[in-house]
Amino acid sequence: MQLIHRISEMREWIKTERYKGNKIGLVPTMGYLHEGHLSLVEKARKQNQAVVMSIFVNPLQFGPQEDYQSYPRDLQKDCDSAEKAGVDVVFNPSVEEMYLRYPPYTTVCIEEITKYLCGKSRPGHFQGVATVVSKLFNIVQPDRAYFGQKDYQQLIVIKTLVEDLNIPVAIEGVPIKREKDGLAVSSRNVYLSGEEREQAVCLYEALMLCQDLYMRGERGREKLIQAMKERILQESKATIDYVEVCDTRTLVPVSKINTPAVAALAVKIGNTRLIDNVILGGDKNAEEDA
């Protein structure tokens, strides 16, 4: 496996792969790899002859009070895991390499679907994500790119980005990986103390309650949200950022579920902000097709 830091070198490598006729899969990450990331690589490996993983903690998507400085980083361990998983190249540019000017003069701004959920509580976040992902697409020019469904809104944002800007990359969503008790796997889980880790299961359990109510015929947003909030607020360290039920495509909150919906939440456990979601209704593939 190769570790590349320079954009020019990345482009040279891509040129050679293209010359060989190989399809290229890109797995964009911020590193500190876990099982979720490795499941993206697994899918990328199956669908492409060459797999590039980017590892770049993107300052542009963090708010001033957020955890950019403290975001966990371990490049050596990441390279070992990436190699074992079958990644061909880890692309790890510096901030200076990635951003000629910082903050950049040109950014990518996505309207409407960023008004809700994380877009509402993290202003500028998706602009930062869309900008760096556009840059990665321009640098790597992959055939396919892989994103986890845990960041559901991010997946919709990226799908919208490639549609709106006619970027010739197929976007592949990959189901959420969970710990044994149901907690969604995330790089930020390392921030949790023992007690917080125990309490963090409330996100998953709230979503399961919601899904159960939905299966038993409940379609009203208020009831579903109330049940989720009640479960979360049983935990002393939990503070709710949002608990919402939205249309899977537009992300507009729905008052009654008639079309496939996503129950999504963001909860702080102590100082750690965690997100999770579950798809309600439609066929199972609503998630895959998101």
Ligand code: PAF
């Ligand atoms: O999901 C992430 O890790 C990041 O938001 C991404 C897509 C790599 C962009 O920095």
